[in-house]
Amino acid sequence: MSALLWALIALPLGAGAALLLSGRRWNALAPGLGLAAAAGTFGLAVASAVFRPEASAPLFAGVRAGLRVDGLSAVLVVAVAAVTTAVLVASPGELGPRENRGRFFGLMLLFAGAMTVTVTATTLPPLLMAWEVMGATSWALIGFWWHRPDRVRAADTAFVTTRAADLGLYLAAGAAMAGGVGSLDLTALTGAQGGWRHVACAGLVVAALGKSAQLPFSFWLSHAMRGPGPVSALLHSATMVAAGAYLLLRLHPLLVATGWAAPLVAWTGGVTALALGVVAVAQRALKQLLAASTSSQVGFMVLAAGVGDPSGGTLQLLAHAAAKSALFLAAGAWLTSLGTEQLPALRGAVRRHPLLGAGFVAGALALAGLPPLSLWVAKDEVLAAARAQSPGLYALGLAAAAVAAGYSVKALWYVTRPLPHDHDHDHDHGQEQDGGRRGARGPTRSVSTPVVVLAAAAVFLGVAALPGLSGPLRGVLGGGQQHAPNPWEMALSAAVALAAAGAAWWWLPRSAHAPRTASAGKRWAADWLSMERAARAVLVRPAFALARALAAFDDRAVDGAVHHLARGGLTLARGAARADDHGLDGAVRAVAAGCRRLGAWARRPQTGLLHQYYAQAVVGFTLLLSIVLLVR
Amino acid sequence: MNENLAALLPETILLGAAVVGLLAGSLLPRRRQWAVAVLAAAACLAGLAATAWTMATGREQTVFAHTFAVDAATGLGRLAVLGGLLLLVAMATRTVRSHARESEFYVLLLMSGAGTLVLAGANDLLLLFAGFLLAGVPAYALAAFAKDGRGTEAALKYYLLGALLGTLMLAGTAVLYGAGGSTLYSDLRTTLPHASPALVAVGSLAVLAGVLFKAGAVPAHFWVPDATDGALAPVAAHVTTLTKVGGLIGAYRLAHQVLWGTALDWPGLFALLAALSMSLGNLAAFFQTSVQRLLAYSTIGQVGYLLVAFPVAARTGLAQQSLLFYLLAYTVTNLGAFAAVTALPHARTLEDYRGLARHRPALAAVLVVCLLGLVGTPPTGVFLGKLEVFQAAVEGGYTWLAALAVANTVASLFYYLRWLAPLFRPAPHEQPSAAHRTAGRGPVATACAAATASLLLGLAGGTLLPLTTGPLLR
Amino acid sequence: MLTLVTFLPLLACVGLALAPRSVPDRVCARVWAGTAAADLALVVGLWVGFDPHGGMQYQQNHPWIPAAGVGYHVGVDGLSLPLVAMTCLLFLATALYSLRETRRVRSYVCLFLFLQTVSVGLFVALDLILFFVFFDLSLVGMFFVIAGWGHGGRARAAALTFFLYTFTGSLALLLGFIGLSLAATPHTFDLLELVRGNPLAGQGLYAGLVLLALGVGLAVKTPTVPFHTWLPPAHTEAPAAGSAILAGVLLKMGAYGFVRIAMPLLPGSWRRYALVFVIVGTVSVVYGALVALAQTDFKRMIAYTSVTHMGYILLAVGAAGVLAGTDAQARSLAVTGAVVQMVSHGLLTGALFLLTGVLHDRGGTYAMDAYSGLSSHAPRFAAATGVAAFAGLGIPGFSGFIAEFQILTGSLASQAVATTCALTGLLITAALFLRALRHMFLGPSRLPAAAPATGFRDLVPSEAAATVPLLGAALVIGVAPRFLLDVVEPASRTVTQLVAR
Structure with missing residues (x-):
């Protein structure tokens, strides 16, 4: 019996998907095919209402996808299939041959299949x-x-x-x-x-x-x-x-x-x-x-x-x-x-x-x-x-x-x-x-x-x-x-x-x-009680505002923080490089260059430079020494 | 008393080859001087064979009244230095080819290498100092080999700073001798704990100054950028890579054998040195535009990582293992980078490397492997070394140092990428620019070999790691 | 077998790299496609021979660096096999998409082949260091892809940001791994041995710090708020194929790490700090969705939705760590959902990014307001994007629903408030995808000024062949998920049991 139920679902869903994929290719055939599928579904629905099939398949761990046609759903599956068939009969009137009929009929059948699943799901x-x-x-x-x-x-x-x-x-x-x-x-x-x-x-x-x-x-x-x-x-x-x-x-x-x-x-x-x-x-x-x-x-x-x-x-x-x-x-x-x-x-x-x-x-x-x-x-x-x-x-x-x-x-x-x-x-x-x-x-x-x-x-x-x-x-x-x-x-x-x-x-x-002077209450009713306006004011607009604010926050603050961190590192690096290169070496090189200009015979430019190195090294080792002696 | 000269075979071979090379160089015509290079290479190979034989047969021993230890650390140091020398000889062939003093170059290189080996194996303060001189003096000459202004300046700075710290080292040796009554590590180990701490501190620090100078660690690093930038690329590779091997193994031996027994907080000091070296080196490298200068600062940073193994030396067996393996991997990887630089003698700035991937894909690949290797990207050897170092630091309770090293690694990535990114940027001209002219096949092949070795060390590091264990001999 | 699957692309990569220069570009691209297809076929073979209840399978364990406790240990179980399959499928799709690539094709192909090896290797790795190696190499590969083939002048900056940021994360991860291995005696990086030994049980602060390191490392890669800011620029600048791989595969590495490493190896700390992950996940969901809603750049918007989708995963794994008031079924459901979400997001976002590549190829921009009514120019393209968008917003019938339903259903029990907040993500995602569709594809037709005079070309066969199978796979999972869930469920039950011990 479960085959009947699977067929009841598969027919509209499968036919719908096929029509949807075909698009305009079978435009002339689409209404006929769609109607045939709907009529077939109707037949299956009637049969289901009579035989009351039941089916289930494993879905997740411990959870099955169950379907059953019982009293309530028997009425519903027949009704859905019947209305679908009637509506599809009427559809070509509004959906002319120039429209993408494959898409339309396909979607309608997909919908009918989904509705059938909805009413039979257990x-x-x-x-x-x-x-x-x-x-x-x-x-x-x-x-x-x-x-x-x-x-x-x-x-x-x-x-x-x-x-x-x-x-x-x-x-x-x-x-x-x-x-x-x-x-x-x-x-x-x-x-x-x-x-x-x-x-x-x-x-x-x-x-x-x-x-x-x-x-x-x-x-x-x-x-x-x-x-x-x-x-x-x-x-x-x-x-x-x-x-x-x-x-x-x-x-x-x-x-x-x-x-x-x-x-x-x-x-x-x-x-x-x-x-x-x-x-x-x-x-x-x-x-x-x-x-x-x-x-x-x-x-x-x-x-x-x-x-x-x-x-x-x-x-x-x-x-x-x-x-x-x-x-x-x-x-x-x-x-x-x-x-x-x-x-x-x-x-x-x-x-x-x-x-x-x-x-x-x-x-x-x-x-x-x-x-x-x-x-x-x-x-x-x-x-x-x-x-x-x-x-x-x-x-x-x-x-x-x-x-x-x-x-x-x-x-x-x-x-x-x-x-x-x-x-x-x-x-x-x-x-x-x-x-x-x-x-x-x-x-x-x-x-x-x-x-x-x-x-x-x-x-x-x-x-x-x-x-x-x-x-x-x-x-x-x-x-x-x-x-x-x-x-x-x-x-x-x-x-x-x-x-x-x-x-x-x-x-x-x-x-x-009568003259068209609608009262406020009437306008309110005509506007569907302003529900949408309220929803937009209370939910949608704040959500978008929040989204924009967060996007700005994301760009500036979160990403910015990362870049600030990186920038901090770079600044530190520049400092280190300068201390090593320019403060020391740069000054030294400037002195050295100046000395070279004064005369190639003068063999002393490097001496000036090394004074600095010496001082640095000696100070460094002295500091280390004091650390060794003081920290025990 | 063990006076087995065979235990010093690699050192002897290098020195012998140097002497032969000197004689041959003075006899051979200029065109034929390449024979000296072959001799040097052969010496390195022979030394490697001797080392392999020693390590394979397990002939750990101390020789000459325990002044020289042949143990795992020495063995690894020999592997690194001899292998490195081989690569240096190969990469330098084009640079010094037909130079008036071509043979001298190789002779000096061999002598400096021998000195480095002595540094690594010295078990005695005086022998350590001898190694310092033997490794240093030829290197000073090498730095000035090009005889141009920059080279001379570099050599002078290198030499004079070395002179100061060498003096300091000698003074320190004297102080320790006064405090401990001996220069032999095994004696000092027992006597120093009873000596005056101030005396011990002054003396040890002064001795350390010398080895730290060799290693290029803060605060004895000032020569590194200038010397590296000014000297020829192969020479720069030698002074920043090979001497570092000797300096660090020597320092480790000293720390492990002598200093740990004293009541002073040496681990803290080494942790400080490590932190300073890596931070300063990496930060200062950020905005360098000259590739050799950038590599110079990168080596200072690398010393910092290597020093991370020191503070935990007493607490975990991983320390020695990680230090030695890292050194080996670093030697190969750094030499690979320098070989690539040597292969492109006309490219001095980062901008010159733009578009290299298109014109010289092999060299670009070498740079990718070596520079990312220096960052510590797997599966290169340095990654494995870094992993071991971090592991040792965490196990030894210096997690903060490991975290700092991690932060520094990230920072270092920045400047390595500044070099790597232009490689893949389209060059301004479709034609290879002058900067991309290579110095010939030799350096390129060397670079490729080094990069391959670096990768292999990472992939097959498991087979080498057991060699790094084994106690330091007294 | 697994080694072959992993390294086949690398072999092809080496082969291409060594091939003579005269090999034309088209051949390179075809070699890639062929390799990817062969790899996928091998994975299908793996799947066929896989026993869902057999735990870890196809294992290979060789010592690599025995002194450091590192081994070459690979294997697949129900958590990794689907991801391996997804990775291979996505790479094949990318290969097909890239058949029309013209810029430096050989290096491009080599990089992607390399990336495929790295990605597959990561998912099969059962050794922390092996995992890390692949994790890090993926960054290297992607860096060069973005820097070399990105569009726009900011590609290099984006690549640099990407590399620095994610590299920081990877090193944090490394510290965490070291912390893990040191806790075990003897020190080992072997995942299964660590799981068996549970060495950090009862080590409060230490375990917490290790989890922190792991968490930060994985969170950067996943990415979650607030570590996500590298993602949008990287995606905006990356080429389409790179984006597809980045979002489809690389992001999964972080999420997979949570399930594979953080949860089973640190069960105690995971339980204690599960709330943190729940909160981070929920914030990622809502925050990512809201920020995506405010984007005007289509690709950037999709990038932010990735943050949302990854947030669900974190929510699920966090909820699975909270034991109070939940039964095992709910927790296992959440973890299953998380794994399915990884697969699903890979397929769908991969497809979406390839489609944005088509958009950029034709119109030269990602700005949504530059386009309108594209459906009339390119109906196939519009249909594919529409389907991908709906699948992305979690419509039933596609894999996203299967994942999100399980995550939300399984998480609500332990984390009612957070899960309820995360539910709004579904709504916001729907709103933003519909908005994008409306702006770009529907309404009167308008093209950007930069578009060629010939108009907007529809999907060409190679592009369709790249995207449609991805969507088809998502559809199959959405309609008949059992083949996937049969594989995932036993594994996620195991994970929940491991967390609960």
Whole structure:
């Protein structure tokens, strides 16, 4: 059985590496090959979900690289493979034949392989390896169009931020080793001795929050939106950002065992869900809005992990993955065809491409959490679990749900407006956004189909979790029944979502024509709560200042000290040479030269010189004598 | 009483060859005077054979009323001096070829060599002084051999300083005789501890002044830079290298046989001398631009390292071993450097050596081996010697002296590199400059041979080291 | 066998030196490449016949200077064999890279062949004096490489600084060796006998002083803060091949010395002063990374990252010396990581320095702000540098991760605070490599004024053949490290046991 698991990993990784190396050489073939690999991976994933293989290999002394497909990961591997396939189907629309398709598809497959390893890993080293490879592929994909410095800088920011959080995993591995968990097994972490359990837990939590763009790391996700649409759809909505939440879901026993971690995680998730929801509302660019909403929605998953509701969290993950990748693919398609992602410029986008538009609308409605769509079901599940823990968390979650309805409707409202008349105006926006790099091309059927399929999934996935029908899912995930939502809870959340959506729909036309005087709070929210500015002010700039100061110190003080030492030696040497050569010999030679000039017959110049030598030698030996006599 | 003249075979051969050479030189026409060089070389070879025979058959003995010891130290000294003389004769052939007094040169060299051997083996203060004179007087003449202004000046300085310190030495001998009632080391050893310390101190120091002059150690080093710079390169090589062998072995014998028994702090004094010599020599060498002057100061520094073995002589058996081996390695290596200088008679300053590696790769290689060898870079012989010396110093409790020697070694690297670096710098002209014209095959071959020997001493030093052990005979 | 591996390059060197002058330069370079390939093949043979659990193997022990307790004793175990293999691979890469060298090729080739003998010899030496001989000769060889083939007017000054500084270190090392040998009865420099005898056990101050001498000597060569300042100028002025060898092989000599000599021979003092090494290592990591972050010269930046990477090694070996509160697994993990880091750093930094050589060859400068968007001119070059940079910042899948993960995981147990500080090194290194990539390779294309009008040529086959295998080896170690770890782990367990006694 382990061969199945190795194949599941090797196929995307191998195919990805091969495509990456081929570069442009097989540009025409790349989409087909990539898709075939993704489809194959999907098949293997389904087979793995059925057979539940397990595999491990020795890695370090006493540490094995373990992989296993269990209930939770079975769902995840299938979902990852499915979304990957859907996104790759849609990709050729945005990645035209003139692009380096081998690189793109290769990186996407590499990423999918790494994500598969992440979700199946049972020990820390493979988890950490795949985790960081995801980060690296994310860097390469965000900066895919590397001619533009701003995109590359965005990629750098995203990578450095997530890597800062990744250090938590290194810390966790060390703490596990120190705590006596020599196998670095994820499930054994709970048994770490002494304070090391807390350290390990803290490290894992930091890493997970960073990868999932939770507070206070969320800002990198905003930068990640510089990448191509399919990248946002796969990495920065459906899979990679969900990996952190997934890890927390999986490690719930550890969170509980520390005592402090579970509430901390729950509250962080809740606050992120609300705060980033507000941020999403304040955005004026579609992809930025979706990105902030991703953080917010992942916040619900983190909340679920904190309150110990794996099935709710997983359902939220799946539903969100489907909805958000559909939305991102649509946004990317519009960006390609209309050249803009500014909301006001996207008016009537839905009407231009009806099929694509239908998919977008369905996805947005699901994202709004409107009943009876999947995210409503999932969120109710999570909220029920949260209520069992603390009423405060429940209230927070409800508020976040209301905000979710608000930003979803905002996006929906703009794209469903009637077509404006002045196309040129729109195009100006586009030029400003994307430099008019690509001409307006219609999104092909290749984009519409996956969008519709994903949106359909977002709509209907909820059925699987409705009370009474959720048996199979729970069976797969192995979660308990303890937090099934009450009917009144479901009614309340439905009412909140509908009310918020209605309010937003009513309010938007009024605010859209109002004069643009954004309040300070609104600007703050639009700027993603100024997290990046804070990080730059508190960490990055001091680090660079310190670096420059140390470099100067290194050049002047450390190196200088060495040279001073050397210079001191040289000065001493000069002194010695002078005393021997010039003071003595030089004077002597001057005398000698003078005497020679006076006359060759005079045979006495050397006598004068030797007087000095004599004096020196005699004084020297006298000193030695006194030393011998005095020091006994 | 042992009056076995065969024990003094090497010395006798040298003196005999000198006499024959003198006679032959006056009879032979100028063109044929090279025969004297052949004679000298043959004498050296014969002396080496005799030494090897003595050492191989283990004929350690003291002869002539114990005034001369034939032991391991003498044996090593003979090897070094005779081997060195051989190299000197080989490197000097071109320098003095067809000179009006060509044969005299070799005769003086042989006599001075014989004197050096006497210094090394002397077990009696008077014989020591005799060795001092026999080694010194021909060397004074040699220093002035070129008969130019610089050479004359050099010789005069050398001679007059030697005269002063020689007088002092004789006076010291008299004082010690007065204090101990004998000039024989074995007698002094028993009598001096009971004599007045002041008298012993004055006398011993005065005697030491003479041998330190031969060794070129501080504070009797003043002649070294001038004499080396002024004299012909082979002569400079002789006075800075071979006489040093005799002087240091003589001093070691004196210290070990006589001084250690007295109540004075001789180890401290020698440690001081070592520290002063190495520091002064190395520091003063820093900014020299003349290669011969640079080598002169380098030899003063080397005496310092050699003296490190003295303070620990009584405490560890390594001291003698390290001193003798270092001397042997130093002789070969320093002569190699001087041979390279002899081979390039027109290159007097460091700048003249620029680009040498391109035009004279063999000589450049010799310089690399010998100069880095003088620094103590493995695997040359001096490295092994230095290693032994350091080992002896640390074992004898003079770690600070070893550390100082290490610091000095680093400092010395600086000026050796000032010489080495230009070798590999592209020369200003593509054509070999006049400074790179060699004096002929002989010196080049000598230089190569010396460098090879220096390397071999390092690589195969293990076979020679056992020869350096063995007690000093009384 | 080991003697053959060691001295084969020297034989070739002598052969070339004695060959008639009419032998063309190209032949010399090919002879070098052939010799290096043959040597590597021999090492592969050694590896195949190596038994990981067999301790020291392929030993040869002949008396050399018996009177001084010095012998010609060579052998390999799990610590040295990977380094020997890495050395031979790196020299082969350098040989291939240098096929296009045009300046005084014969002496250049001879010097490098000499350096290869010296480097391999150092790693197989089991006698302290033999070790020292090779240690010192490596300085001599590198001095001439930098002074003779360096670029820029400051090459000679840099070479002089390098030689004087590292020579000082080597003499401190010699004093330490003497101190070690004198403590044993009979006096010996044989490493294995000294390990067996552990002569300095219980000699507090004396052992401490010996460790100080050894520590300073090795730290200069490694180099660690504050003895690192010879490194940046030496690298900046050295030719690319020289830099690759200097960083890839010569720096390892210091780090290897810690594992091979300082730890097993002075276990007591090592344990007592382990904290010093931990602190020095941690400071090197963070300080080196920060100073590298502020560099504007690409090659200088890489030079400083070497300080960081070597700092990890020191952290690991220091942590392995602290016994309190750690289990043997963690300590052995740290030491294994340290050895892997030596191999990994050799491969990756060797590749990076060869690539900077390409940069200088085309653009005439290392200044990062002189270039931009090189990817459009030289995609292969950019890809290779990008891969090397990511591998250098420790991305999983390459050898650097395998090393750093083990070091950090193994060290945290005993040195939580220091290791946590050292973790930031990972982040800063990532930031600085990404910054360099962004400045030079990405964005709009711009070349320095000094670049030829023909533009920036991509990697030519000989350059690719030199760098890609190095990166490939790093990838293999990163993906399937067992073949290496199987060899290293038993040896590092032995070392930890020796330290703990």
